[in-house]
Amino acid sequence: MIEKTDLTYEKAVLIGIVTREQDEDKLNEYLDELEFLTYTAGGEVLKRFTQKMDKPNPKTFIGTGKINDVKEFIEVNEVGTAIFDDELTPAQQKNIEKILNCKVLDRTNLILDIFAQRAQTSNARTQVELAQYQYLLPRLAGMWTHLERQRGGIGMRGPGETEIETDRRIVRDKISLLKKKIETIDKQMGVQRGNRGxxxxxxxxxxxxxxxxxxxxxxxxxxxxxxxxxxxxxxxxxxxxxxxxxxxxxxxxxxxxxxxxxxxxxxxxxxxxxxxxxxxxxxxxxxxxxxxxxxxxxxxxxxxxxxxxxxxxxxxxxxxxxxxxxxxxxxxxxxxxxxxxxxxxxxxxxxxxxxxxxxxxxxxxxxxxxxxxxxxxxxxxxxxxxxxxxxxxxxxxxxxxxxxxx
The missing domain is CATH 3.40.50.300 (P-loop containing nucleotide triphosphate hydrolases)
Incomplete structure (x- = not known):
């Protein structure tokens, strides 16, 4: 276990499952790495929750009884974040957030957060931002509201368009813009490599x-x-x-x-x-x-x-x-x-x-x-x-x- 002394660390719990493809030893190894990732991102792991399942629950990833155990622990210990070792589907993430009433992340989201913290140059920040938007696009429902304010202006919103459709359009536009910016970065990097003789x-x-x-x-x-x-x-x-x-x-x-x-x-x-x-x-x-x-x-x-x-x-x-x-x-x-x-x-x-x-x-x-x-x-x-x-x-x-x- 990683010792923590900084009181600013965010309380978190880790959740993983044992399956036919992933035995208990393998899961513990992944959770050790996930704990190090959590520590790197600024979190403190209070407890790990594991469960043996043939395959993840399509609605809540883990079983009903286990997720209620997680909820009880989170409420008693005032935990702010639940981190799952595998990537959650948008539906799973939405359902779990409703039950646990806390921030829910998966391994991919956690790694993207670390990259966002570590990005120092404009190039790195652009690359991380693109990856975050690509991850976020299918998960927009219930996560973001009123993104149209970032766009604004009369005539910028189509007739009868719902808020989530507007949000998706704004994110797609942002992804397109970032991809063009990265194309420019790639060309610049290519020129730099070519200039190295x-x-x-x-x-x-x-x-x-x-x-x-x-x-x-x-x-x-x-x-x-x-x-x-x-x-x-x-x-x-x-x-x-x-x-x-x-x-x-x-x-x-x-x-x-x-x-x-x-x-x-x-x-x-x-x-x-x-x-x-x-x-x-x-x-x-x-x-x-x-x-x-x-x-x-x-x-x-x-x-x-x-x-x-x-x-x-x-x-x-x-x-x-x-x-x-x-x-x-x-x-x-x-x-x-x-x-x-x-x-x-x-x-x-x-x-x-x-x-x-x-x-x-x-x-x-x-x-x-x-x-x-x-x-x-x-x-x-x-x-x-x-x-x-x-x-x-x-x-x-x-x-x-x-x-x-x-």
Missing amino acids: QLIRVALVGYTNVGKSTLMNVISKSEVFAENKLFATLDTTVRKVVIRNLPFLLTDTVGFIRKLPTQLVESFKSTLDEVREADLLLHVVDISHPNFEEHIASVNQTLADIKSADKPTIMVFNKIDAFQEEKIDEDDLVTEKTEVHYSLEDWKQTWMNRMGDDVLFISALNKDNMEEFRKKVYEKVRGIHVTRFPYNNFLYHEYDEQGEEE
Whole structure:
């Protein structure tokens, strides 16, 4: 559980279900992540409610008895927000709000809220705003009133048009306007990428909160914002890096997450284009996280969705300083050694060993094994450069082991 000391945190409860496709262990893992998301958004989780069901209730997501339990707890503890782990339909959200009489969010809504808080630049704010409007459009009934005031003017409202129809029209107009603005942003970003010349492009990718920004700071000696919260970085950061005699561009991208809202994937096209156009990916993994293998699978799926799964990739297992080995006593003949007892050396001998040489184990925070990291990245970038620009090969002759970074 995450300790809270700030009295301004908003009280919340989490709700999830165990189904045929999602067992109890998987649900608890998702709820752990949902609690971290809630904390990142400024909430404090007082309790979790779970229920075993074949499939979600089409009206209230969970059963009648369970939702009454949630209602009672909310009323007694003055909870302001109920957060569901899965995306709710507009009808479910409306029904649940009537019963609980509090703010009802789902995972998608929560992630969008965090993005809205974290967006610093005009580009990021525009992308988040588009995703929010796209999420909101089918949920307008009962949520917004008198949006026509934002439009105003005689003749702007059609004859016989209801308030909700007006609201939908205004939101659709807003979405259209934001899409045009993002098209302009995409063109500007494309021009910027084109102006970077023929330098090799390297992109940091990975699950959220795995240490990409910290690694970016170490490699580029810059000050990219890094924090132990989800989605600390939204805006793409590009830095020119020189290792030994070889310059290249390094990009820090937004972190991925399971159940990433489709609205965000669409609206953050310009950010994801940095990944699509990269020559080399550094897939950063928090090896200290108990579910890091599933994080890898989630990132790989997102890369496949944006048609970037076949790019040259170095797996960078970060946070080895936080790796805790749970040893088994030598005299213990009962306990079976499982993954929870693995040391770092044990992990290296698993499926990671089959990945060949494109695997690194580092601590970006403590700068452990960074020389090995720089050497591997140098070799990969140099190999790409030599293949692409064979006539410039003489410029990048081999340096000896004492070669210093410029």
